[in-house]
Amino acid sequence: MPFLEPKYQKAAELRNKRRPKQLAVINQGGCTGCMVCVDFCPVDCIEVVPGPDPDNPSVHKLVEIDLPLCIGCTLCAKYCPWDTIEMLAFDGAYAIAPEWTLRGVVDEQWQREPVQVEEARPRRRDREKKATE
Ligand code: SF4
Ligand code: SF4
Numbered sequence: 454m455p456f457l458e459p460k461y462q463k464a465a466e467l468r469n470k471r472r473p474k475q476l477a478v479i480n481q482g483g484c485t486g487c488m489v490c491v492d493f494c495p496v497d498c499i500e501v502v503p504g505p506d507p508d509n510p511s512v513h514k515l516v517e518i519d520l521p522l523c524i525g526c527t528l529c530a531k532y533c534p535w536d537t538i539e540m541l542a543f544d545g546a547y548a549i550a551p552e553w554t555l556r557g558v559v560d561e562q563w564q565r566e567p568v569q570v571e572e573a574r575p576r577r578r579d580r581e582k583k584a585t586e
Pocket of ligand 1: 479483485487534535538
């Protein structure tokens with residue numbers, strides 16, 4: 454699925470070239486909203502979301518990662534001063550993110566059709582085994 458917004462083009466190109474082995478997931482229970490990670494993300498996929506109190510959404514804003522755009526570079530996890538970003542295996546990240554996310558963009562992203570990525574290329578020994586069958 455092509456991205457509609459130009460800002461997604463670079464990320465989409467990177468993702469289509471190589472499916473990341475891991476994705477970053479923020480455990481919002483430990484997030485202070487300092488936004489350090491936002492500055493480090495090279496594909497601009499960390500979003501600022503409202504704080505946990507619905508009556509005061511501008512207080513203690515949090516961040517979330519737009520998983521379909523994450524290229525798994527690990528920079529955010531490396532530089533988060535509160536050590537609350539985990540790098541998880543590709544499929545595991547999608548499973549865990551809703552549990553660690555209080556509110557915000559993740560639910561919206563779930564509604565969106567995921568980026569089409571090429572199937573992982575079979576390992577050489579599997580290809581060779583198939584060829585001899
Ligand atoms: S750097 Fe860590 S604590 Fe700061 S906003 Fe990002 S995830 Fe939250
Ligand atoms: S792993 Fe890299 S691409 Fe993914 S959210 Fe963190 S900084 Fe951005």
